[in-house]
Amino acid sequence: MSVEAREARQPWILLSPALTAVGLLLFVPLMFIVVYSFWLRSAAGADQVGFFLDNWQEALSDAFYRDILLNTLKIAGITTIVCALMGYPSAYFIARSKGNKPVLLLLLMLPFWISYIIRTMSWINILGVSGALNSLLMTIGIINEPIQMLYNETTVILGLVHFLLPFMILNVFVSLDGIDTNLESAANSLGATKWQSFLQVTLPLSLPGLAAGGLLCFVLGAGTYITPMVLGGPRDAMFANLVYEAIITQLNWPLGSALSLMLLVVLGALVMLYNRYLGMAQLMKGLG
Amino acid sequence: MKKMDNTTRYERLRERYRNGDLDRRSFLGLIGAAGLAYGVQTPFAKYAMAQDVQQVRFDGWGGVVSEAFREHAFDPYTAETGIEVVDGTFSGGDEYLAQVRASQPGEFNIAHLSGVFDYARYHNFDLTTALNLDNIPNVELVIARLMEPYRAITPDALSAVPYDYGTTGLAYNRKYISDEEMREKGASILIDEAYKDKIGGWSDWRTRIWYGALQTGQDPNNIEDMEEVWDAIRQHRDLALKYWGSGAELMSLLAEEEIYVTEGWSGRIAALQEEGHDIGYYDPPNSFGWQECLFVIKGSPVEACEELLNFMLAPETSIAVAEGQNYPPALDGTKVDLGDKIPTLPAYDPSGTLESLTFADPEYWNGNEAEWSKTFGRVQRGY
Numbered sequence: 142m143s144v145e146a147r148e149a150r151q152p153w154i155l156l157s158p159a160l161t162a163v164g165l166l167l168f169v170p171l172m173f174i175v176v177y178s179f180w181l182r183s184a185a186g187a188d189q190v191g192f193f194l195d196n197w198q199e200a201l202s203d204a205f206y207r208d209i210l211l212n213t214l215k216i217a218g219i220t221t222i223v224c225a226l227m228g229y230p231s232a233y234f235i236a237r238s239k240g241n242k243p244v245l246l247l248l249l250m251l252p253f254w255i256s257y258i259i260r261t262m263s264w265i266n267i268l269g270v271s272g273a274l275n276s277l278l279m280t281i282g283i284i285n286e287p288i289q290m291l292y293n294e295t296t297v298i299l300g301l302v303h304f305l306l307p308f309m310i311l312n313v314f315v316s317l318d319g320i321d322t323n324l325e326s327a328a329n330s331l332g333a334t335k336w337q338s339f340l341q342v343t344l345p346l347s348l349p350g351l352a353a354g355g356l357l358c359f360v361l362g363a364g365t366y367i368t369p370m371v372l373g374g375p376r377d378a379m380f381a382n383l384v385y386e387a388i389i390t391q392l393n394w395p396l397g398s399a400l401s402l403m404l405l406v407v408l409g410a411l412v413m414l415y416n417r418y419l420g421m422a423q424l425m426k427g428l429g
Numbered sequence: 430m431k432k433m434d435n436t437t438r439y440e441r442l443r444e445r446y447r448n449g450d451l452d453r454r455s456f457l458g459l460i461g462a463a464g465l466a467y468g469v470q471t472p473f474a475k476y477a478m479a480q481d482v483q484q485v486r487f488d489g490w491g492g493v494v495s496e497a498f499r500e501h502a503f504d505p506y507t508a509e510t511g512i513e514v515v516d517g518t519f520s521g522g523d524e525y526l527a528q529v530r531a532s533q534p535g536e537f538n539i540a541h542l543s544g545v546f547d548y549a550r551y552h553n554f555d556l557t558t559a560l561n562l563d564n565i566p567n568v569e570l571v572i573a574r575l576m577e578p579y580r581a582i583t584p585d586a587l588s589a590v591p592y593d594y595g596t597t598g599l600a601y602n603r604k605y606i607s608d609e610e611m612r613e614k615g616a617s618i619l620i621d622e623a624y625k626d627k628i629g630g631w632s633d634w635r636t637r638i639w640y641g642a643l644q645t646g647q648d649p650n651n652i653e654d655m656e657e658v659w660d661a662i663r664q665h666r667d668l669a670l671k672y673w674g675s676g677a678e679l680m681s682l683l684a685e686e687e688i689y690v691t692e693g694w695s696g697r698i699a700a701l702q703e704e705g706h707d708i709g710y711y712d713p714p715n716s717f718g719w720q721e722c723l724f725v726i727k728g729s730p731v732e733a734c735e736e737l738l739n740f741m742l743a744p745e746t747s748i749a750v751a752e753g754q755n756y757p758p759a760l761d762g763t764k765v766d767l768g769d770k771i772p773t774l775p776a777y778d779p780s781g782t783l784e785s786l787t788f789a790d791p792e793y794w795n796g797n798e799a800e801w802s803k804t805f806g807r808v809q810r811g812y
Contacts, residue, residue: 182799187554205807271685289626291687314686375630375672376811383806389523390634391802392530392550 177200178398188395196399206260206383206400210407213380216294218365221309224358225351227302228309232350233343235310246314249307261300265291292374300368305361309354316350317343349419355416360408366421380404450589453812482730484513485737488525489541491518493753501746506737514737520675522547530554534728539737541592544719545578545791546635548589552582553795556727559586564735567742572761574783575720578791590738591759593751596776596786597636597719598712600683600693600701608709616643616689617712620664629682629691631666634805635794636692637662639717649715650790662808672809683708692717695775696755703755710775718776718786720759 178196181189200206208399235245252260267273268290275287288404320343328338381404387397457762487503489495495516503514518789519525522543529537529551542548562568568590570577575591599618601611605627606618614621619640630637641658642649644665652658668689673679676697682688683698684706698710723741727735743764747758752770753779760767761781770775778785 144526205810205812209810265685266679269685270687289670370674375632375666375669375809378810386806389521389527390524391799391806393799393803 144414174398174402177395178402180395182391182393182395183235196396199396200399200403206380206403209378209383209403210380210404213363214407216298216301216379217359220305220362221355221358223298223302224306224309225355227352228306229313229347229351231306232310232313232317235314237322249310249314252307256308257304258367258371260303263366263374264296264300264303268296291372292377294373294377296372297369297377297379298374304365304368305358308357308361312354312357313347313350316347316353320346330342351417352419356412360412363408364404454717476672482733483511485730485733486515486517486536486538487541487737488517488519488537490540490754491572491779494541494750497746497750497753498741501749502737502740502743506740510733510736512733512737525746526550526554529556535730536728537726538729539734540726541725542589542722542724544721545582546789546795548579548722548724549582549795551588551724551726556728557583558590558725558731559728560588560590560725560731560735560738561740562587564732565590565739566744567739567744570742570744570761571759572778572781572783575759578720578788581720582791584753588727589722589743592723592741592747593719593754593756593758594718594720594776594778594783594786595695595756596712597631597639597692597694597717598698599690599716600679600698600777601690601709601711602683602686602688603707603709604686604718605689608711609710610783612711613712616640619692620644620661620668622668624689625668628642628665628669628672628691629679629688630669630672632674632677632809634802635789636717637665638801639789640692641665643713643715649717649787650793659804662805666809666811699755699775712776715787718783718788720788721756 159321179192179194181191181193181195183189187390235242235249238245265272269275270287270289270291274290276285279287324342324346325338328342329335333341363379364381366379366385369377369379369382380400384397384401384404386391387400393395483710487498489498495518498516503516505511510709519528519540520553525542526547542551548557571591575594576587578705579587599611599616601618604622610692611618611766618624619630621628630640637647638652638658641661643658644661645654647653647658671680671682673691676694679691679693680697680701683691683693683701693710695710695712698708701708702710725738726732741750744760747760747767748771751758751774752768755774757771757774757777757782758767761777762772762777763781772779776786777802
């Protein structure tokens, strides 16, 4: 075998474990879901094997699914904006801090050591009728009766921000940390104020990190179903809750498959758009 | 022509090799292929060799129930039979059925399932097996009426034995709602504007429809005006603060006074009362009665499962589990001394006839499941 041929094969040999894992654990199950989406749930409960377009027709034409999907995108969008507004200053502070950067990064990682469900449920103890916030407000005399703060769309967004904020901070931090601070000094020496040097130098250079964090927050937020279940009221649901209900409660795997693919296509399209204009390299840096 | 067995096939192969009719590479290649074929089929062949049973898997609701099972049934069973019991837990019957459907036969063996609905659903998915009740002598102690719904679904043989029963009645905080008010309003208290944002409800579509039927004065097992029921559910949805999804959430919402009234599981409310919370429990006329069973899933080692079921139905085990989970056991109080605590539990029927409870007609409810569960998903979201 020639050296060229061997060199051409080498990347594939090195990639083969990862490709096998992705193929078996992601691609093959995904194909099962695609096949399932064309089956039908019979009245008796068992699945009717065949090629039926009913599930797709229902998922694409029913206003119910469209409205919940739009609401999901709205909630994910608001969450992403809040994460960006809260995350950027925190990331800036960490990136510009001198000696205690490792400690701050460690603190940023701490929430990942606790289960996401536990973190979400902790808000019940904070915002509940007999929770910490109501108790504090009543103790200092600001209110006489506890305020009903839980189980609405605002608490769902709050729970999502709590879950996703570290992802945003990490991505922005990676971006800010890579910016040469001499650039800001140069801008200042040329007469720019600190605010101007931030707006015209630092912020534009850190936008790829902000976009990567935004994409992660949006995709993860749009795909969640735990937060609305724990912190939402009877009406609050995101699209993933409909998938959960179709598959787990109604045992309608074919419809659930069609719905999950629909969400996958919408979120996949966003990732493609991001990749088209910004590239995945920045996202990899943030995740790395 | 007589079919050749594998041993003969290998002997002939070896003879051809020794005679020089087959080169060494082909011989070893064929032996290797046979080995590979055996390796590939072995994971599936183990289910066919179920006679050599070393362990049985049991899935239940966890917590005190699992602890009672472990102490009073699983460990004595293992000591006597040498068969290990691996116990798993699930948080809901729907989620568990989804897991069972996705599994290989024999992977899941016995499950502590809810009511007759699940029995019918498992039967529809061809997951029932045939138990020999002669191998489960303790089944004689069970309330006869609890066996009837299962026999109606599988007349030839049962795939489960009843284990306990209870009700989903009305739970209320007595600091805010008196016993008199509760008796006067009954199920309609859940759509009383006076308690807006202090009302809860289980997110289960069956319970919502059952209570919708009670609120509109209809028979839950023969609803004539479904639109009226959906309207009652919408009314409840708009007044409710939260649909709870688990017993722990139900208890937390009531204990923390996030809600004052909801439907609740009798055992969980009894547990709250034991903890000292002033929570009342009331079964309105036609309150939702249900039973749980120990179900043997198709593909399981039946004889080993039958023996384990007999251990689990033994009075000392049943009573310990019942006292732990606060639901009366399926044992007939007229045949077995159930001790002091069980007769005080909500939903307990001392007559052994269960005439006072209304159970859901599985044929009626399962027949409407596909349509109603889907519609409920929409109504819940404001449609």
